[in-house]
Amino acid sequence: MDILWYVLEETIQKYSSFFEATAYMLDRNGTVVISSDGSLLGSKLFRSHPHANLNRVIEGGAKELGVAQDFLYCVSVMQNDMFYCYIAAKSEKVAAVSLCCQTAAIAVGELLVANPDRPLPDILKVSEGSRHSMLVDSLLAQPYNHQKTLALFQTAELDGTLLRSIICIEMVFQTNQYFNINLNLGYQPIIEDARSKIISIVEANKYFNTQDICAYRGENKIVIVKSFINNHDISKVYLALDKICESLCEELSGAYLLDFKIAYGNLYNTISKLRCSYEEAKEIISIGKIEYPDKNFYNVDSIITDIICRFLHPQVVNKVFIPLIKRLTNSEGVLEHNLLESCEAFIDSCMNLNRAAHDIMVHRNTLNNRIAKLNSLTGLDPANSFQDALILKLLIVYLRQQNNLTITEP
Known part of the structure; x- marks a missing residue:
């Protein structure tokens, strides 16, 4: 979870509400990465030569936009001559946009100074793990915000039209005679180390590509958003999912102190439906564990009578x-x-x-x-x-x- 990202988002929301303006955080290219208007996430506020346009707006102080006669004001957030982001605000009132923009920029700058290890809140600059966590959180959020999720996909250069399925890995870390959780004799640090190694094993799987997403969901689940090129023969894609899950089982079978269960949900070519795929994968795991507790991978073929009985x-x-x-x-x-x-x-x-x-x-x-x-x-x-x-x-x-x-x- 990228805490700084959400703190920045709340800051933008707070000041835009207070000054009755629409506020934005933009990256170097003029793309909206945080906004009090969710529909604008991922869009470009400036269509041509964004950096030059932003500079002219800053120098001009305020600029009239379109027939709605809204005014836009923008400032850059800098620290030790290093560019972090742009803060922009739009409103019908010139004084409101100027004050909102400058106040929000100061607040954001203070947050960034207080987090020197996280200098740029642009999702393109966060670590791969944090970016994937944000994507998974957004995909599975209730209520679901499609504009925000689409913006995260766009800024991460992910194709939202691909065929995708959620693979869920549910993990149970085992104790043994050498560890006593109640006495905290080193068990938890070993588990944290194991979690880090397990996610590395999963991400290194030979079937994964740059369009795939992998992140922890809570303490004991790994969510994999697996992508495929659209195929008219959907059965072949499901066979590929079986092969991928069998490969993951083989790679994780030697993981220390780990018991795990794997299943995948239906394929969808719309990212807004991927939460359904996640719920389906969890359901298959919950059904499979009852009948086949010693197995690691469950698919509908192997538990078809159990699925029929559940419904x-x-x-x-x-x-x-x-x-x-x-x-x-x-x-x-x-x-x-x-x-x-x-x-x-x-x-x-x-x-x-x-x-x-x-x-x-x-x-x-x-x-x-x-x-x-x-x-x-x-x-x-x-x-x-x-x-x-x-x-x-x-x-x-x-x-x-x-x-x-x-x-x-x-």
Whole structure:
């Protein structure tokens, strides 16, 4: 998070509101990088020879702009003969723009002097990591500000029309017998070092290009905004995403003290929809962790039944599942888990009785008896009906997602 950037933005907003003017911060080329009018972010305030035009405005003090008869005043912020930025203000009142502009420029100059390590608030001059963090924060912000995000893309020279997907990496840093968090015996510094190394590994991935964005989201998530050239065969792009995530898994598998989960969201060619891709990636991770806790990478192919169960039509639950659950609950109110587990093994083994019995380590006859009992209780015959097998598989996954909670009638 670039704190200085947001402090500067608040400064511009404050003084423009106080003096009833529109205030801007501009880079050397005359491009608006901060503005109290969000619609102007990323636009050029001066269309030709911006540096020369700005100088003339400064020398003239105020300049009439267009038919609206607004007046623009602009000053440059300098420190030890080093140029930092331009501060400009526009209003119908000449006195207001002059005072707003000069007051804001003094305030911004003081902020910059107080932050000598961050001399230029222009996003083009901030570190790559800070720039990516701002881009990710803007893409995923609620409420979403499209003009601001578009301006950040433009100043970072990113193409907003490319096909993009969000890859989310959720991390859990493990403790061991040598570290005690409560006593703070060096664990946190090691984690911070690990975080730095992990982001470096991700950014160095061979499939990444200059149009990609990578940054931390909070303490335990890495967000990758992966870009692709628009392709009429979208399935090939999804295959590429699978390959990229598998590559990341391989590279991160040796990371010290790290457990991680990776998933990606849908592809979009509009940056305003990338938050949807992020939410989809998080949803896939949350679903995958329930069923496959030992896996690192989840895609829709590998957890398709789990995704179906997460978004079941209410009638499927109320009309089909609840009656089945009642029939599979014994007189003591306990669900017949052994019948369901045996049935799932039978279905997962493609109705191969011997293989299923081997997988759950029971005798073939025992498994056969359990399937027969399940059939007598529910009327479902997975051995001879694909639909019955599908219903039972979805029921079992649904119960697992509900953590086997007691189901009550609606």
